[in-house]
Amino acid sequence: MTDHIFFDGKRAVGVEWLEGDSTIPTRAAANKEVLLCAGAIASPQILQRSGVGNAELLAEFDIPLVHELPGVGENLQDHLEMYLQYECKEPVSLYPALQWWNQPKIGAEWLFGGTGVGASNHFEAGGFIRSREEFAWPNIQYHFLPVAINYNGSNAVKEHGFQCHVGSMRSPSRGHVRIKSRDPHQHPAILFNYMSHEQDWQEFRDAIRITREIMHQPALDQYRGREISPGVECQTDEQLDEFVRNHAETAFHPCGTCKMGYDEMAVVDAEGRVHGLEGLRVVDASIMPQIITGNLNATTIMIGEKMADMIRGKDALPRSTARYFVANGMPVRAKKMSRDVN
Incomplete structure (x- = not known):
């Protein structure tokens, strides 16, 4: 150390x-x-x-x-994120892979063939969006996971399900790391100061509501069952804030x-x-x-x-000319989603 x-x-x-x-x-x-x-x-x-x-x-x-x-x-x-979980009406999720009796086969398929469920990172779909016109760049990130479970493998839903991981990308909140002793074995004082600005709360409210709109699009009708978390009864700003307060967690960034x-x-x-x-x-x-x-x-x-x-002392690579997104007055949505999510 x-x-x-x-x-x-x-x-x-x-x-x-x-x-x-x-x-x-x-x-x-x-x-x-x-x-x-x-x-x-x-x-x-x-x-x-x-x-x-x-x-x-x-x-x-x-x-x-x-x-x-x-x-x-x-x-x-740091980045904070939360999960919105849904029941899956078709038996196509990774839920069976969580059962111990299926895991030896999954492990062997990956070990000897480099294929199958064990060869996937499981987060195979994601994206970035702008939640409001005031942001020139995307401020919300999505990861889609075809099973309903916590990051650490705990609290798996006991049925076929899927979830969206969603979180704010450019929080204005700032914290600190400060030693508490000269002893390197002594843990420091760490204050992330999460959710210390109103922007943080607004972005997470927006994230939940936009996620619900996405999940209620016709393409998912065949698969989307009931909303497991936070649940359809969670609608007001106050209810959404309470859900975020109790369920948002670090993305380890x-x-x-x-x-x-x-x-x-x-x-x-x-x-x-x-x-x-x-x-x-x-x-x-x-x-x-x-x-x-x-x-x-x-x-x-x-x-x-x-x-x-x-x-x-090596020469730097040439400056990238890759294009990147800036809103430049573009609307947040090309056209309004029409599905009622209440």
């Missing part, structure tokens, strides 16, 4: 870490640079324990200040806690170099100034590849 980075003046020159339950640190010196790639939760903690961060926080734990950067650990962002930029809360520059220091870069999702519209994995890989090219 990485304890801290050590410095010679303002230059990062190495790292100390602890192995297992040992309290005796092991030290490694850097030949050129120290690259911090511990993620949006751990990277700011390591910087803070190393004396880089908010001066008042570091003084609270008697950590000598190497360089004050108040943005370290701030600007924490933390980012932003060592953000790239040049304002007073920025931590790294355009090449991932920590402001005010030498020989130290952050290369992970923590450097995103604003969370992206979509899953973070591919973007985080891109960050690693771009930074690797910069460090090695």
Whole structure:
């Protein structure tokens, strides 16, 4: 477990870490640079324990200040999502795959042939929409799953079903990660500050109502049974808010806690170099100034590849000319959905 980075003046020159339950640190010196790639939760903690961060926080734990950067650990962002679940009237969902007696065959088919249910990621349909005219880019993401179950495999509905995972992509809510001790084994104080803006609540209300409209289109009449969750009785803003409050959960997309930029809360520059220091870069999702519209994995890989090219002095790839969507006054819907979902 990485304890801290050590410095010679303002230059990062190495790292100390602890192995297992040992309290005796092991030290490694850097030949050129120290690259911090511990993620949006751990990277700011390591910087803070190393004396880089908010001066008042570091003084609270008697950590000598190497360089004050108040943005370290701030600007924490994540994606929240929820499930809308429906009964499936036809026996075509993945429900049988949840039964233990079917799983040996599924596993063998994948192991020896690379085919079948085990070869799928199961989220084989998805998309992005704008929920309101005020957004120039899509702000809601969908994943469709042909079974009704929680992400962690719990609380599976005991019948054929399907569900939409839907969530807000560009929440204005911001949280923080702050150490509670100099001990690297001590968990930090993490505040995601979810749903702290009215925009968050409005987007989730819109998401539920739009999902219901989608699910009540004629193409799904053959398959759509009763609404399992949240249930047709959940209609008013207050009822929808209560459902979101009780059922929204993380998509495991933390980012932003060592953000790239040049304002007073920025931590790294355009090449991932920590402001005010030498020989130290952050290369992970923590450097995103604003969370992206979509899953973070591919973007985080891109960050690693771009930074690797910069460090090695390789020429950057040509700037992409790929088209991307901007509303430019386009309506949210080409034509209004007509199905009554009440």
